[in-house]
Amino acid sequence: xxxxxxxxxxxxxxxxxxxxxxxxAPDLYDVTLFNEEPxxxxxxxxxxxxxxxxxxxxxxxxxxxxxxxxxGVTCRFGEPVVRIDREAKVVxxxxxxxxxxxxxxxxxxxPFIIPVVGKELPGVVTYRDLEDTHAMIDAxxxxxxxxxxxxxxxxxxxxxxxxxxxxSVTVIHLMDHLMERQLDPAAGYLLKKDLESRGxxxxxxxxxxxxxxxxxxxxxxxxDGTVYPADLVCMAVGIRxxxxxxxxxxxxxxxxxTVDDSMRTTDPSIFALGECxxxxxxxxxxxxxxxxxxxxxxxxxxxEAAEFxxxxxxxxxxxxxxxxFSAGDFADGExxxxxxxxxxxxxxxxxxxxxxxxxxxxxxxxxxxxGNWFYGLLKDGTDVSEMRDxxxxxxxxxxxxxxxxxxxxxxxxxxxxxxxxxGICKGQIVEAVQGGATSLDAVRAQTKASGSCGTCTGLxxxxxxxxxxxxxxAAAPACMCGCTDHSHEDVRRLIKSMxxxxxxxxxxxxxxxxxxxxxxxxxxxxxxxxxxxxxxxRDDRQSRFVNERNHANIQKDGTYSVVPRMWGGVTTPAExxxxxxxxxxxxVPMVKVTGGQRIDLLGVSKEDLPHMWADLNEAGLVSGHxxxxxxRTVKTCVGKDFCRFGTQDSTGLGIRxxxxxxxxxxxxxxxxxxxGCPRNCAEATxxxxxxxxxxxxxxxxxxGAAGMEVKETEHLASTPSEDEAVEIITAFIQLYRENAxxxxxxxxxxxxVGLDWVIERxxxxxxxxxxxxxxxxxxxxxxxxxxxxxxxxxxxxxKWAPMADFTLEAAE
Amino acid sequence: xxxxxxIGALEDIPVQGARLVRTAQGCIAVFRTADDRVFALDDRCPxxxxxxxxxxxxxxxxxxxxxNWVFDMNTGAAQGADDGQVGxxxxxxxxxxxxxxxxxxxxxxxx
Numbered sequence: 001x002x003x004x005x006x007x008x009x010x011x012x013x014x015x016x017x018x019x020x021x022x023x024x025a026p027d028l029y030d031v032t033l034f035n036e037e038p039x040x041x042x043x044x045x046x047x048x049x050x051x052x053x054x055x056x057x058x059x060x061x062x063x064x065x066x067x068x069x070x071x072g073v074t075c076r077f078g079e080p081v082v083r084i085d086r087e088a089k090v091v092x093x094x095x096x097x098x099x100x101x102x103x104x105x106x107x108x109x110x111p112f113i114i115p116v117v118g119k120e121l122p123g124v125v126t127y128r129d130l131e132d133t134h135a136m137i138d139a140x141x142x143x144x145x146x147x148x149x150x151x152x153x154x155x156x157x158x159x160x161x162x163x164x165x166x167x168s169v170t171v172i173h174l175m176d177h178l179m180e181r182q183l184d185p186a187a188g189y190l191l192k193k194d195l196e197s198r199g200x201x202x203x204x205x206x207x208x209x210x211x212x213x214x215x216x217x218x219x220x221x222x223x224d225g226t227v228y229p230a231d232l233v234c235m236a237v238g239i240r241x242x243x244x245x246x247x248x249x250x251x252x253x254x255x256x257x258t259v260d261d262s263m264r265t266t267d268p269s270i271f272a273l274g275e276c277x278x279x280x281x282x283x284x285x286x287x288x289x290x291x292x293x294x295x296x297x298x299x300x301x302x303x304e305a306a307e308f309x310x311x312x313x314x315x316x317x318x319x320x321x322x323x324x325f326s327a328g329d330f331a332d333g334e335x336x337x338x339x340x341x342x343x344x345x346x347x348x349x350x351x352x353x354x355x356x357x358x359x360x361x362x363x364x365x366x367x368x369x370x371g372n373w374f375y376g377l378l379k380d381g382t383d384v385s386e387m388r389d390x391x392x393x394x395x396x397x398x399x400x401x402x403x404x405x406x407x408x409x410x411x412x413x414x415x416x417x418x419x420x421x422x423g424i425c426k427g428q429i430v431e432a433v434q435g436g437a438t439s440l441d442a443v444r445a446q447t448k449a450s451g452s453c454g455t456c457t458g459l460x461x462x463x464x465x466x467x468x469x470x471x472x473x474a475a476a477p478a479c480m481c482g483c484t485d486h487s488h489e490d491v492r493r494l495i496k497s498m499x500x501x502x503x504x505x506x507x508x509x510x511x512x513x514x515x516x517x518x519x520x521x522x523x524x525x526x527x528x529x530x531x532x533x534x535x536x537x538r539d540d541r542q543s544r545f546v547n548e549r550n551h552a553n554i555q556k557d558g559t560y561s562v563v564p565r566m567w568g569g570v571t572t573p574a575e576x577x578x579x580x581x582x583x584x585x586x587x588v589p590m591v592k593v594t595g596g597q598r599i600d601l602l603g604v605s606k607e608d609l610p611h612m613w614a615d616l617n618e619a620g621l622v623s624g625h626x627x628x629x630x631x632r633t634v635k636t637c638v639g640k641d642f643c644r645f646g647t648q649d650s651t652g653l654g655i656r657x658x659x660x661x662x663x664x665x666x667x668x669x670x671x672x673x674x675x676g677c678p679r680n681c682a683e684a685t686x687x688x689x690x691x692x693x694x695x696x697x698x699x700x701x702x703x704g705a706a707g708m709e710v711k712e713t714e715h716l717a718s719t720p721s722e723d724e725a726v727e728i729i730t731a732f733i734q735l736y737r738e739n740a741x742x743x744x745x746x747x748x749x750x751x752x753v754g755l756d757w758v759i760e761r762x763x764x765x766x767x768x769x770x771x772x773x774x775x776x777x778x779x780x781x782x783x784x785x786x787x788x789x790x791x792x793x794x795x796x797x798x799k800w801a802p803m804a805d806f807t808l809e810a811a812e
Numbered sequence: 813x814x815x816x817x818x819i820g821a822l823e824d825i826p827v828q829g830a831r832l833v834r835t836a837q838g839c840i841a842v843f844r845t846a847d848d849r850v851f852a853l854d855d856r857c858p859x860x861x862x863x864x865x866x867x868x869x870x871x872x873x874x875x876x877x878x879x880n881w882v883f884d885m886n887t888g889a890a891q892g893a894d895d896g897q898v899g900x901x902x903x904x905x906x907x908x909x910x911x912x913x914x915x916x917x918x919x920x921x922x923x
Contacts, residue, residue: 516828516846519868519875519882542828546866546877554877558863802832802839804819806917 005029009106013274015041020298038078051161118211142166155236182326325371330361370394524742534779547627563626568655569597578619596633613788637681648693650676663784841865851885858896
């Protein structure tokens with residue numbers, strides 16, 4: 001007969017505890033899990049990215065319904081426990097009761113509400129759970145005023161998230177500087193400056209007197225008389241342990257529920273875990289010690305001896321682009337010495353607090369790369385007297401060797417912590433890799449390393465690389481190119497969240513290491529910027545590859561090939577005549593039909609290009625963009641008008657799609673095919689987007705390839721309506737434009753994000769689909785232009801010729 | 813003996829771009845950097861003859877558009893793993909005009 005385990009609270013701590021328990025002893029308990037929130041466990045650390053729009057709730061779920069089912073957990077979500085009967089060993093909700101042999105209280109904490117007038121007004125929220133996050137998102141705060149009371153970790157994350165959604169945000173903080181528990185005044189000042197540069201107002205030494213408003217919150221009044229208008233007020237002044245149920249049950253409670261080293265309360269059958277507990281007069285708010293508690297409690301519940309010993313924890317702020325690291329004790333004190341490094345120009349500040357030649361406190365701002373190394377020295381109590389002279393410059397400068405990140409990782413001892421959120425050390429990762437986990441995902445699944453806030457992903461990869469040697473292939477190249485340490489994904493995200501609108505702005509703000517980038521990053525940046533800010537960004541011609549700059553394909557001898565657009569592969573005798581005339585006039589050495597059903601005029605000199613375009617324009621032809629990272633061709637068959645098997649007007653659909661999509665820039669070239677029946681004469685099933693028309697309508701499939709790799713498309717959607725088919729395809733192209741890494745064809749991108757994710761957005765979510773289409777059309781209003789027309793004027797033509805000619809002089 | 817001749821206005825060359833100067837011995841690419849300095853190099857990449865004038869200009873380097881060889885415009889030397897050199901010619905900007913040292917141009921070797 002299994003023992004009965006009841007858990008109150010489905011937060012991160014109890015979720016982790018259950019994982020440990022099921023790993024070690026899956027059959028020991030029948031588990032019933034109560035939770036006040038109507039859902040299971042998600043990663044609360046990631047609420048900030050949800051608020052800012054960088055992630056969705058689905059992406060931060062850690063235990064889905066399937067997980068609970070697999071492990072036989074009875075879930076009572078949305079059903080808070082109201083009473084514990086310790087005599088009878090039963091817990092009661094408003095609907096039912098449940099017996100227990102062991103009870104775990106993991107009720108977490110509640111946000112502290114400051115008792116000011118107006119605190120109950122609608123529009124005043126806290127920032128603690130998904131409901132709070134959605135309340136802020138749903139308030140539709142773009143363009144409105146928001147005030148955050150509290151300049152600690154949570155408050156600043158809330159402020160940055162709301163600012164990312166377009167709100168005008170003011171942070172009110174009671175103390176002299178922001179995050180005073182983690183930062184010293186100098187670092188707090190830099191953080192304030194950083195936030196202000198993103199348009200977030202910061203008011204330190206501000207005491208809130210009242211929240212003003214009649215029907216709902218309208219403004220915040222401070223003691224000094226300042227008034228800030230506020231459509232939304234977020235209180236993030238702190239949290240207190242949620243202990244009501246324990247108090248009612250007459251368990252010993254101080255600030256939190258008192259537990260011993262084995263996480264047991266004063267009742268031997270009742271345990272407590274997480275932010276609601278107090279252990280040796282200490283409360284816990286960061287995740288690493290909570291996970292330690294989870295491990296200890298899981299062992300205790302198996303009847304094993306285990307002791308919780310809190311360790312020093314480090315803090316990072318999860319606000320995109322704010323690099324901040326803090327650990328230990330950095331207050332002034334007897335016998336303490338400081339090593340301080342400042343680079344005001346770059347906004348960098350590092351401070352180490354030493355006592356008896358050991359690091360006891362670390363504050364870093366702007367450049368936190370060495371944070372974990374210092375933290376390791378702090379935790380291990382390493383004597384740093386030998387390296388004191390160069391200590392502040394980090395591990396690269398110890399011993400005079402070249403800064404080699406691999407060497408630094410290799411030098412770390414097995415117990416060095418790599419993932420702070422989950423308390424995973426180097427040895428555990430090495431063990432997982434040696435046990436067969438050779439991909440980042442596998443390591444993440446086995447050890448949880450880098451699975452929470454993710455800032456240690458690079459470090460985890462380095463450990464893997466160090467362990468696997470040449471066998472390691474990183475999931476994606478860590479950085480965009482040699483000019484930056486950021487990945488393509490990071491750069492795209494930062495362009496959006498930091499509102500960067502030009503290549504120099506990106507290079508400046510993201511710390512590019514080269515003065516003007518390189519041939520690899522500049523075209524990518526140019527695309528990301530024009531895709532993100534179609535109406536504001538000005539295309540940078542000099543950051544485009546030669547083909548796009550000259551609107552023709554460069555050939556091996558430096559001549560070009562010109563391909564006029566033929567909508568859906570259909571042409572007319574008049575167009576053919578114009579093409580033939582141009583071929584004659586400019587001595588084109590080869591005229592060839594392309595794989596995409598267009599005519600290619602090969603071997604044209606650069607100087608002739610604008611003249612030839614003018615001639616072709618005159619006959620109604622426009623550029624075929626055969627050179628572009630953009631829409632190339634829509635290949636078609638003849639459809640029902642001529643073919644005895646054809647269904648639907650497939651040729652007409654191909655023309656319609658090409659006229660809609662032409663001129664759009666995309667991460668890589670995009671080719672479409674539309675076939676009129678499953679015989680598939682247009683070879684639609686190896687294109688980026690393929691449509692196969694059938695009697696019942698249109699089968700849309702995507703992510704095919706017929707280049708370096710050959711791959712059949714995957715089914716995206718079927719619809720009876722041509723209009724809907726066009727809408728889905730447009731949304732797909734826009735989703736690809738907004739999300740893919742530059743130079744990833746759709747098949748590579750879909751493999752990364754998963755077809756299900758794509759289907760949810762462009763097929764299932766109707767409103768989302770239409771929003772994608774709208775954004776595509778907005779971009780097209782600027783970028784759908786015939787480049788030939790723009791360059792065939794006399795003035796432009798002159799620029800295509802040499803600027804000086806010395807051959808005549810030489811001939812004299 | 814140097815003999816600087818005016819080949820045109822700095823404005824005629826796009827920033828981070830190039831224009832050609834034709835000589836009897838082939839073309840010279842005249843580059844303009846982001847900070848308005850000019851460099852003159854042979855327009856032929858020693859690898860497969862790619863037109864350097866059509867490459868992407870970054871800092872004082874240019875990347876050949878055919879196979880991404882990168883050349884330092886100060887020296888004409890290929891960077892990184894590639895091995896090669898293109899000719900460079902004295903060039904400067906004066907009063908918004910681009911001046912090229914005509915005495916160094918290949919036509920003299922032809923004369």
